Amino acid sequence: MDAWAPESWRSKRAAQLIAYPSEADLARALEELAALPPLVTPQEVESLRQQLADAAAGRRFLLQGGDCAERFDECTPEVITNKLKILLQMSLVLVQTSRRPVIRVGRIAGQYAKPRSDALEVRQGVSLPSYRGDVVNRPGFSAAERQPDPRLMLRAYERSALTLNFIRALVRGGFADLHHPENWDLDFARHSPLAGEYHAIARGVAGSLEFMENILGVRAGEMHWVDFFTSHEALLLPYEQAQTRRDADGRWFNLSTHFPWIGMRTAEAGGAHVEYFRGIANPIAIKVGPAMNEAWLLDLLDILDPGRQPGRVTLVHRLGAARIAECLPPLIKAVQRAGRTVLWSCDPMHGNTYATHDGTKTRHFDDILRELEQAFSIHRAGGSWLGGVHFELTGEDVTECLGGARNLTDADLKRAYRSEVDPRLNYEQALELALRMGRILSAQI
Numbered sequence: 001m002d003a004w005a006p007e008s009w010r011s012k013r014a015a016q017l018i019a020y021p022s023e024a025d026l027a028r029a030l031e032e033l034a035a036l037p038p039l040v041t042p043q044e045v046e047s048l049r050q051q052l053a054d055a056a057a058g059r060r061f062l063l064q065g066g067d068c069a070e071r072f073d074e075c076t077p078e079v080i081t082n083k084l085k086i087l088l089q090m091s092l093v094l095v096q097t098s099r100r101p102v103i104r105v106g107r108i109a110g111q112y113a114k115p116r117s118d119a120l121e122v123r124q125g126v127s128l129p130s131y132r133g134d135v136v137n138r139p140g141f142s143a144a145e146r147q148p149d150p151r152l153m154l155r156a157y158e159r160s161a162l163t164l165n166f167i168r169a170l171v172r173g174g175f176a177d178l179h180h181p182e183n184w185d186l187d188f189a190r191h192s193p194l195a196g197e198y199h200a201i202a203r204g205v206a207g208s209l210e211f212m213e214n215i216l217g218v219r220a221g222e223m224h225w226v227d228f229f230t231s232h233e234a235l236l237l238p239y240e241q242a243q244t245r246r247d248a249d250g251r252w253f254n255l256s257t258h259f260p261w262i263g264m265r266t267a268e269a270g271g272a273h274v275e276y277f278r279g280i281a282n283p284i285a286i287k288v289g290p291a292m293n294e295a296w297l298l299d300l301l302d303i304l305d306p307g308r309q310p311g312r313v314t315l316v317h318r319l320g321a322a323r324i325a326e327c328l329p330p331l332i333k334a335v336q337r338a339g340r341t342v343l344w345s346c347d348p349m350h351g352n353t354y355a356t357h358d359g360t361k362t363r364h365f366d367d368i369l370r371e372l373e374q375a376f377s378i379h380r381a382g383g384s385w386l387g388g389v390h391f392e393l394t395g396e397d398v399t400e401c402l403g404g405a406r407n408l409t410d411a412d413l414k415r416a417y418r419s420e421v422d423p424r425l426n427y428e429q430a431l432e433l434a435l436r437m438g439r440i441l442s443a444q445i
């Protein structure tokens with residue numbers, strides 16, 4: 001294979017490439033970005049890789065979740081805190097039911113670029129470039145707003161830094177302390193039909209901690225506060241390249257995030273994205289859709305993980321409730337036959353998207369749950385460990401996905417549909433999913 005460099009992807013075919021109107025403006029923005037400090041450190045990235053290796057071996061569980069796309073104007077203390085709260089609550093349920101430490105990863109502090117199936121959006125006969133996330137252009141439907149603007153990369157970097165700074169302060173300040181899960185209660189959720197079941201689990205964890213500390217005389221140590229990691233789809237390669245830095249040992253890291261992933265639309269083995277990912281030392285995830293066959297998957301593993309490094313690759317399958325039973329077993333077998341250990345994670349969101357009669361993009365809670373249930377049982381039947389889950393969710397009270405404990409219907413979608421891209425689980429639906437998943441995990445362990 002040819003030598004790798006942070007810019008070697010430029011000689012490969014890039015799907016979802018952005019055509020900026022001015023090369024000079026683009027170069028100026030990238031130069032500025034490349035001079036700014038990194039957002040994360042190689043030590044943190046390495047510590048995550050080791051934890052993911054544990055999860056691949058069945059000793060931990062990965063919870064990854066957040067918005068489909070973050071928005072610059074949602075970089076507010078409330079939105080960030082609520083997202084952190086729901087992820088911490090879900091992780092508490094998973095700690096208790098999987099009987100394992102949970103690795104918490106947000107789709108956060110950098111999830112600003114979106115792949116689109118259509119390059120153009122047509123409204124009433126007017127055709128404009130599609131919205132591709134706040135790091136590229138703006139969602140308003142005018143030519144000026146849809147024009148890619150390289151200065152938005154600097155805004156995205158700054159918003160990521162502000163978000164991460166706030167998360168770090170909260171976590172270090174004790175917000176994520178397992179002794180005080182009451183910090184994570186969301187006001188509007190007090191009357192949720194699920195509140196009772198969740199609080200019983202929270203009391204269970206508090207009781208276990210008390211037992212360890214008072215009866216066994218051990219300090220909960222690592223359990224005392226929890227790590228929180230960031231992830232995003234590393235789609236906009238000029239941006240990712242500018243944040244790619246060398247550590248003291250000469251290894252290249254993408255230091256804009258701990259855990260970048262390759263999206264389904266950019267996972268071509270000979271393509272630019274795979275070339276870029278090949279050379280970075282971060283743990284990486286690959287989205288696996290129904291089109292991926294065994295040969296393609298094994299090719300990707302050979303290119304991206306030639307050294308078979310534990311924790312290096314997470315495979316996030318997003319096959320859909322209707323197709324998982326047919327598509328997943330051969331992929332599991334192929335990985336086993338190749339003698340590889342990967343961390344398997346299930347994204348039950350992206351294979352279950354459909355449009356309602358008026359064209360609103362949605363997902364039904366029952367499809368999401370059905371895909372998840374099948375994922376656990378297929379892995380189990382195939383002698384494999386499903387060690388993670390990947391959700392699109394928010395801590396806000398939105399109405400974007402159907403179903404759940406309050407049985408949201410088509411009519412509810414009009415009330416609080418805020419996503420410009422994919423529909424997210426709201427706070428209650430996310431917690432309900434964690435509780436339902438908890439029952440599966442308790443039964444299987």
Ligand code: PEP
Nearest residue numbers: 068263264265287318350
């Ligand atoms: C996403 O995670 O938002 C996404 C676009 O996923 P996929 O590449 O699996 O379609």
Ligand code: CO
Nearest residue numbers: 068350392422
């Ligand atoms: Co999405």
